[in-house]
Amino acid sequence: MSQVMRMNNIVEWADDLVFTHTGEHLDDLQQDILREVFQGKKYARIAQNRSVTEGHVRDVASQLWKILSEALGENIRKSNVRSTMERLHYSNVSHFGKDFVQHIGDVNFCPDASKNPKPAQNRTKQPQIDLGTAPEITRFYGRTEELETLKNWIINDRTSLIFLLGLPGIGKTTLAVKLIETIKPEFDRIIYYSLQFSPPLTATLTHLLQFLTDSEDIPQDIETQYQKLRECLQRDRTFIILDDLQALFAPQTLSGHYKPNLENYRTFWTLLQKMIGKSHILLIGDEKPREFVEWDRQQNRTQILELKGLGNAATQILQAEGLSDDECWEKLCDRYQNHPLWLQWVSRLIRDFFQGNVRQFLEHEILLIDPLQEQYDRQFKRLSDLEQELLQAIAAYPQPISLETLLQRRSHSPSHILNAIQSLKRRLWLQTVTEEQTISFSIAKIIRAYLSTVKLTS
């Protein structure tokens, strides 16, 4: 028998087995994975051929090994799937998948009860997933700890509402997509939805409900929508990710003020927290909503994770970008706070102007590259006048400046100043330094560099 025929036989047999066991046939990807793993291909390669992520293939495969293990009553892994299935299939096995009677030699016997097929309603179910506009992850470095923390909060602590906070480009969305890959077996339904175009609340609810109820026809009355959402969240184990919350906030005012027609999101978060049931919500944004601070942190119901740079893993970005002088990589990563997107930008610049030579680049005191300047321009414009003024004042001092000093400014009342400082903190512009019981504020080097350019132009 040819190699291909042998393999097709086994795939067909596996399909039969799985069908008997779960009531569902293998889908195309599962069949391909089986074939290609038989040929010794790596998950990365299988993923590449089908333009899906390696993580996705890995997840589908591990699910497949689990189903096959249950159906065959043997522990199936990637490394032994071929040998085990060949052995079982060709060692006088007939109709194994069809009636679960194994003929070995002349003796007929039924596999023991644990190996019997489960009834269809108990079968291992894949969650339904709607990733919407979430990006495909092609590279993913580091973040082991953050993933672990999030998984732990969700699975062990049953934290219902989590806020993932961090600078634009720091890797929030990427981390969320990765998180979905790793925790999806825990859920019935998972939906990712970006609020980047500032949708009204009813539009968001309609979108969520269409997915959660498998129906296009969603009532537009907000009370009914809440009611339905509550039912869904309590019925199914649902994981909802709402990204780009910052798009809901009004510019040129203190942080956390919603745009005029989006005020009702504020109430929504509070209601959501009460209706979550066995579901979990991950909110993602560049600034912390004010009401989140007040929410009940008792019993681990809510948590905030502030995402910082990639740490040591950041150098892998430089490697992937094909830069040279690896002895200087740490210095470059340090200069750009291990920020993945900034490092991608600067890598491109180093390739274009320094032939990928990191040492040459570092010889110059370049910090504020063009896309970074643009990013900060966009964010700076969103600040209130007082916030902008305070930042300039803080940037004027080389050392951290104390709260006391800031409050003494005559131009505004102390309470206005305090509110503005709080807002800047929620927006991640300020770092707090506490020394001998006095609180001072400082700003990152990059922000300092940015503010010096604003001074020149305004």
Ligand SMILES: Nc1ncnc2c1ncn2[C@@H]1O[C@H](COP(=O)(O)OP(=O)(O)O)[C@@H](O)[C@H]1O
């Ligand atoms: N852990 C990571 N490993 C590799 N690249 C990353 C990682 N996190 C983010 N990136 C890259 O950085 C860029 C910005 O990430 P993204 O998740 O969109 O940031 P955010 O959602 O915080 O704005 C993307 O190009 C992404 O591929």
Ligand SMILES: [Mg+2]
């Ligand atoms: Mg994002």
